[in-house]
Amino acid sequence: MELPYDAVLCDFDGVIRHYDPGGLTDLERSCGLAEGGTMAIAMAPELLGPVTRGEITTGQWAASIVAELERRLGSAERAAALGRAFAEARVSLDEEVLGLLRLAQARVPVVLVTNATLQLEEDLRDLGLEHAFDEVVNSARVGAVKPERRIYEIAAERAGASAARCLFVDDRAENVEAARAAGMAGVLYRTVADLRGALAPLLDGDASPVP
Template sequence: MNVYDAVLCDFDGVIRHYDAAGLVELERSYGIAEGTTVKVALAPGLLTPVTQGQITVEQWRDSIVEGLARLLGSPERAAALGDAFARARAQLDEEVLGLLRRAQERVPVVLVTNATFQLEDDLRALGLARFFDEVVNSARVGAVKPERRIYEIAAERAGADAVRCLFVDDREENVEAARALGMTGVLYREAADLREALAPLLEGDRGAVLP
């Protein structure tokens, strides 16, 4: 019998990572603190509406530029930063994907992410459209992590009780919310965290043993 009946996994910060070097370079040239653009973009007041499906990605990006313009006093620089943010290149962690593929041979793997209506297009572009057994996108279901409902939806779609789910996320508040429902929560920092968490599930899998 498997130690888990499902693996629920976050996307950005675990599977997908952005290269913000160009954005950081532009921020430096403008004399503002590194990470300012991301801080504005991910502020709850701007991020929550788009991840709840209340506004479009385009409207979200416009709100980022408006927020930066108020901060910098320069619409032109704000627009340039907003464009650099939108164009940041994404990379997939192949080691994480490999671990999830092996887990998927034993239990369902469900993507659980605070995302926009663009997520499905992103998954297709990245070659992941058919990778996950289910995708729980906050913009589609109208609930965001760490709200209880999104975890319940994920467990339901996996066909598993919450107490039999492994949940992986790079944000502590999201992990704590999963644990409150009885899930096994793993705060992700590097691939080794996922390897360790999946080891009981992959016991007997030759690939699970580190050299």
């Protein structure tokens, strides 16, 4: 029976890797910053865009976050403390997600597609994931970021599959919609059940793909 997909393309942060704000949240409160404020600053397009395109280093991105925190808080000391807490936030891996991707990988290529920094390869090594994927499409290396169409085209090329034969998984709706616009099957990830359901046609041999 023909498989429903020829490749699985999967996001990293929010699907596989998860951040624990932990002490950062408490520090934000003590500094008079709204909970999640540091992350909101770090993810602002004007700060995040250059680092995810590989135009600046992770260190330069961190410095820009601290500078914006200092501007808002009026305290270099508090800004530096928040910057350190953000950089040192603990991460965890969803082993159930990784297990499902390994099962899929026994049948088709699994490609990591992520808006990341030039530090991604080091992060993957530190997490023991340097050989976990058939290909890694890092926005900072290819110069295109989700939801731009080019990054989906690159991912399909790396997978050796047509867009119409790719399953794309991401936790951001705009990225999933862009994948669908590029001709892929798209799954918006919220819980591991979403991934399990999306992969069921592939793992069970059911030829009914996700729309």
